[in-house]
Amino acid sequence: MELFNADFGGARITGQGIGPVLEPFSGVSRIAVLRGGGLGDLMFALPAVAALKAAYPGATVTLLGTPVHAELLSQTAGPVDETVILPFSEGVRPGPEDDGELERFFADMSTRNFDLAVQLHGGGRYSNPFLLRLGARHTVGTRTPDAVPLERTVPYLYYQHEPLRALEVAGFAGAPPLGLEARLEPLPEFRQQLAQDLAVESGASGNGRVVVIHPGATDPRRRWPAERFAAVARRAADDGFQVYVVGDRSEKELAETVVELAVEHAPDGRPAVEPNAGRPAVESLAGKLSLGELAALLAGSSVVVANDSGPRHLAQALGTPTVGVYWVGNAINAAPLGRSLHRIHLGWATRCEVCGVDMTQVGWTAPRCPHDESTVKAVEPSEVYEDVLQLTATSPLLHGR
Template identity: 65%
Template sequence: MEQTAGGVGPVLGRFSGVSRIALLRGGGLGDLMFALPAVSALKAAYPGSTVTLLGTPIHEGLVAATHSAVDDVMVLPAAEGVRPGPEDPAAVAAFFGAARERQFDLAVQLHGGGRFSNPFLLQVQARHTAGSGTPDATPLERTLPYTYYQHEPIRALEVAGLAGAPPVLLEARVNPRAEFVARLPAVLGAALPPDGQPLLVLHPGATDPRRHWPVESFGAVARAAADDGARVLVVGDHSETELADAVVSAAVGRSAGAGQVCSVAGMLGLGDLAALLARADAVLANDSGPRHLAQALGAPTVGIYWAGNALTAGPLGRGRHRVHLSWVTNCPVCGADVTQVGWTAPRCPHDDSLVAGIRPDGVYADVRSLLAL
């Protein structure tokens, strides 16, 4: 099989006659950001092609609210190992029926080790398939061995190489739509700082509670930034409003700049969030979807990471992105080895933070340098 240089791994020969591409990647905002460099590579390798993301409702919302390489989204039905939720056989059948009607030329699997996602992808009945797979996964036409500790965007680019697509970007790039940028002052009102005042955006949430930096630590950084003249806005979805309020309380409790720290959690749609993150002078967050989105929008970021997550999802550069690492290797409650992760290692039941030991003073030094205070 033909191979060319220039990829993350081998770049195999291109398939012929490819104009309609399906790409499977479920999950949240971060998961979509991980896939976007591969989307750009595929579209460059197959000029004039369209890429349909087989994704989730939040992906559909973000694609509609931003400019990205994805052309459209087919929302996945609930299915084991692909999208959580009670499975409806009729909905699954309808999804595959609609996908087959599109007559995809190429279907690419970027959704994990393939135990469930490879059989799911094969039911789309594309002419060609490529993806990753564990030893027990159903093989695709071209399959990359799946190992857990690999940087996810780089893994996606290596899979794209199987389909004949060398990289054109190493990291995701998206832009907010003009209408959301224009309406942001009306949405946020007095919370949005005037031109010239530095803006720090904080996101204290994450899907896995073990990735949560303590509220008090976020509050200490917010307080220091406000005291140095920045406006600090805490973001989150509706489920994170109490968490955001707690960060504000921790910051305001002993702050001379109390009025400069406020929560806008639950107030922003995806387009508004994208516009705000693009406007920020710096974003401080856990390893979370909003941090990955901020990076894709071009905002400087400071990320709080457990070391294993930094291997799989950390930013590549350090000029605009800073990373603070926790090197904890055992659960602080039961002592379980938390480095043994992935599909072969069951997770211990404890949700205690693995990043609590990261010190706020070091984090704020990086935040302050990005804000140029």
């Protein structure tokens, strides 16, 4: 019988983690971790990176990631030693491929003499061949049935909690988990810059009564409607919270819509003003913050309200309470595990309301239908805001950080 249908590469089991913890490799001083994607994808990988750092003390960890990863990791304190930006490559980093750039990248990577390369990027159809070209002595990662094998491979099944999947891979590399969540810290200089930008004491505006809202998500189907975020923003403003709506430059219009709709919810149609700071009580900061400043803002907030999105995952990594709006399928893969600091509200739709396709059949075997209707629009603002109030009333962290 093949335990867990996994390839142990002849290694023996030495402990237990999320899955089996196999014997560590010898002589590991340089580790490469492959994880493309956005902020949330990085947060999913960081617990595994921390486990690898602990299992191989003294080893350096190079993340092969994306520009947004490099920016965030250069502006926060975390477990990654170095970030190298991936070239455009099908299934690894989408974009126009340049054969010359790819060859130069792999030539550079081969000179680094990685002892261990760890694939945390999907099922391996594209990422496993990419990883093998690094020339590392040992390779570990996930694998769908059509992917090339690595030295040790964990079977990739779509519905698995992503940070736990990464920790299972780390276990196959000989690294038991240190923790189940990503952990980052904002750097002091970005707290100071944020304070200057907002003309308030960073993280302490309104005696810690700050609500941050992120209404965006990469997949439009994961987005709670703007008017529902606006209803939460308006109630928070009326209760004395300073509300900031955040997003990147592509989300400026969405953030401004939330602010405008929140104003419309006001009894007199005018924005409230936070009395101590003299700022509008609901304000958009979308496109105005560096990732270091965003981290400082999230770390100093009372609670973050968001879709299943990178800023929500980042807030969790910073230790800030969150209220997340999730499609039920995404909750399996990406929702927080605990409920003392984090609450979730679920959209239970399983079929597209336009074409009727079964949306639960997702992943590498099931391309999505072309429709972008929200799967979470049935979630009620009153229920979300009730969790905002509960978290700000009961959080043991509120707010002496």
